[in-house]
Amino acid sequence: MFTKLLQEHVRRGTLTLVTPDGTRRTFGDGSPRVTWKIRRPRTMLKILMNPDANLGETYMNEEWDVEEGELVDLLTILRTNVEAAVSGRRVSTLLGPVTTLFSSWNTVRASLSNVSHHYNLDEALFRAFLDRNMHYSCAYFREDGMTLEAAQVAKSEHIRSKLRLQPGARVLDIGSGWGSLAMHLAERADVHVTGLTLSTEQARAASAEAQRRGLSEQVEFRLEDYRQHRGEYDGVVSVGMFEHVGRRNFDRFFNQVGSLLAPDGVALIHTIGHTAPPVPTNPWIARHIFPGGYIPSASEVVRAIEGCDLVLSDSEVWRRHYASTLREWNRRFQASRETFQRSHGERFCRMWEFYLTVCTTAFEIGRQVVFQFQLAHRNDVVPLTRDYLYNGQASDGTVADGR
Numbered sequence: 470m471f472t473k474l475l476q477e478h479v480r481r482g483t484l485t486l487v488t489p490d491g492t493r494r495t496f497g498d499g500s501p502r503v504t505w506k507i508r509r510p511r512t513m514l515k516i517l518m519n520p521d522a523n524l525g526e527t528y529m530n531e532e533w534d535v536e537e538g539e540l541v542d543l544l545t546i547l548r549t550n551v552e553a554a555v556s557g558r559r560v561s562t563l564l565g566p567v568t569t570l571f572s573s574w575n576t577v578r579a580s581l582s583n584v585s586h587h588y589n590l591d592e593a594l595f596r597a598f599l600d601r602n603m604h605y606s607c608a609y610f611r612e613d614g615m616t617l618e619a620a621q622v623a624k625s626e627h628i629r630s631k632l633r634l635q636p637g638a639r640v641l642d643i644g645s646g647w648g649s650l651a652m653h654l655a656e657r658a659d660v661h662v663t664g665l666t667l668s669t670e671q672a673r674a675a676s677a678e679a680q681r682r683g684l685s686e687q688v689e690f691r692l693e694d695y696r697q698h699r700g701e702y703d704g705v706v707s708v709g710m711f712e713h714v715g716r717r718n719f720d721r722f723f724n725q726v727g728s729l730l731a732p733d734g735v736a737l738i739h740t741i742g743h744t745a746p747p748v749p750t751n752p753w754i755a756r757h758i759f760p761g762g763y764i765p766s767a768s769e770v771v772r773a774i775e776g777c778d779l780v781l782s783d784s785e786v787w788r789r790h791y792a793s794t795l796r797e798w799n800r801r802f803q804a805s806r807e808t809f810q811r812s813h814g815e816r817f818c819r820m821w822e823f824y825l826t827v828c829t830t831a832f833e834i835g836r837q838v839v840f841q842f843q844l845a846h847r848n849d850v851v852p853l854t855r856d857y858l859y860n861g862q863a864s865d866g867t868v869a870d871g872r
Contacts (some may be wrong), residue, residue: 470517471513471517472488472494474517474554474555475494475498475551476494476666477554478550478551479497479546479550479551480497480498481497481499481549481550482497482500482502482549482550483495483496483497483499483501483503484496484503484505484546485502485503485537485833487504487505487506487507488507489508489512490508490626497550497712500536501542501545502537503535503537503546504538505533506533506534506536507532507533508531508532508534509532509533509830512518512532512533515527515532519557521751521752521753522753524547524753524754525757525820525823525827527800527820528779529757529823531816540822540823541752541830544826544827545830548831548834548835549646557688559610562832575604581857583639592670592674594809594813594821595647597802597804597808597809598798598799598801598802598805598825599647599801600617602621602647602649602652603647603674603678604621604646604647605647605649606708607624607709607739607741607790607791607839608624608790608793608797609621609622610790612844617756620790622653625650625653625657627858628654628706628737628739628841629653629657629658630858631735631737631841631843632654632704632706632735632737633704633735633850633851634654634658634703634704635660635703636658636659637659638658638661638704639661639663639700639703639704639706640654640660640662640702640703640705641663641700641704641706641729642654642662642706642708643706643707643710644666644695644697644707644709644710644711644713645662645665645671645675646665646668646671646675646709647671647674647675647678648664648674648675648676648678648690650708651679651688651690652675652678652679652684652787652864654687655687655688656684660687660703660704661688662689663689663691663700664686664691664701665693665694665698666692666693667692667693667694669692672690672692675690676690679684682792695722695725696721696725698729701730702729702730702734703731703734703737704735704736705726705729705735705737706736706737706739707726707739707740708737708738709739709740710774711738711739711762712740712741712762712765713759713761714763715761716763716765716769719773720773720776720777722755722773723779723844724778726738726777726779726844726847727778727844730844730845732846732847733850734845734846734850735843735844735845736779737841737843738840738842739768739839739841740762740767740840741791741837741838742764742765742770742837742838743766743836743838744766744767744786744838744842745836746766747768748766748767748768750762750764761862764837767840770840771784774844778846779844780844780845780846780847780848781842781843782848783841783842783851783855784840784841785841785843786837786838786839786840787839787840788838789832790836791839792829792830792832792833794805795825795828799825799829802812802821802825806822809821
């Protein structure tokens, strides 16, 4: 059945399948070209029964490997040719509405546990594959040939422009990560930033870096859930955190943003999203990478915004920028793979590279994008055109006045 599926559907790209008994069969034509070696007899059946969960699981267990070509080539061929054909076999599809609700419940206690699973991994891992300033979110490749470092600066400047910040403004960064955006805003816009995180490792590293850069008077990082925070801010920003809110908490999140935003303030929510109708969280990602995570569709986010006291002043869709970011992250991880194989083991390395690669193809071929939702209390706070975002901006994301 497995080989029949490949024979019927693989048309774009060349896939050579090597089964455990040594039999080789080739499907499709053209590029990319890849050889997929299955090592155990029952692996193909496992994948066929639940591809969403078991393709990554069997890779982690070393039940298959890529011999010719690269992992991204195999996943590209499977996603391009076969994904739609096996969608009916996905357990997550059958139980989608139920599993999504409970897996993304995300109480304050659950959120703390979920964050610890991923973001409290040791700092050395993230330093190995992120840019110098440790942005763990999609970069903005405004021009061909940009380095990851330049593209992350461009992202930060784009966000700074959308927040319409004045010197001395107070900014809240919900999900401040390694502190990269908070420190960028403090330096470039001369503002005071409070960063909220649930990761003890990120709070420690970000605070140390702020002190090293002489920003301790302008930037503060707190171990605090956004639902428990109080205050009023000229700008509220959240980058790469909304994916962890959980679907049942969307209304509460935007109501909280509204309560924290000053009457003349601007908020910017930057999140991964789907350009398709809502779908359940991938079970492999939920188990190994982001427990409690949920990638929203545009309709779900807009519906939640409509129910709160905020105006959607602008929305923007970034296509394929995250694919470029993930490819560079994986290239840097591979350069240090032997180090992490010794310290974390082969299973961890296979998990991490599968995560980076399968997400790359989701943004290259699938319908995952990045949304930026700009919000305000009134519709006259933000300029009526986007000209203010681009006038005087250089190719590295900086602006003419140097801010």
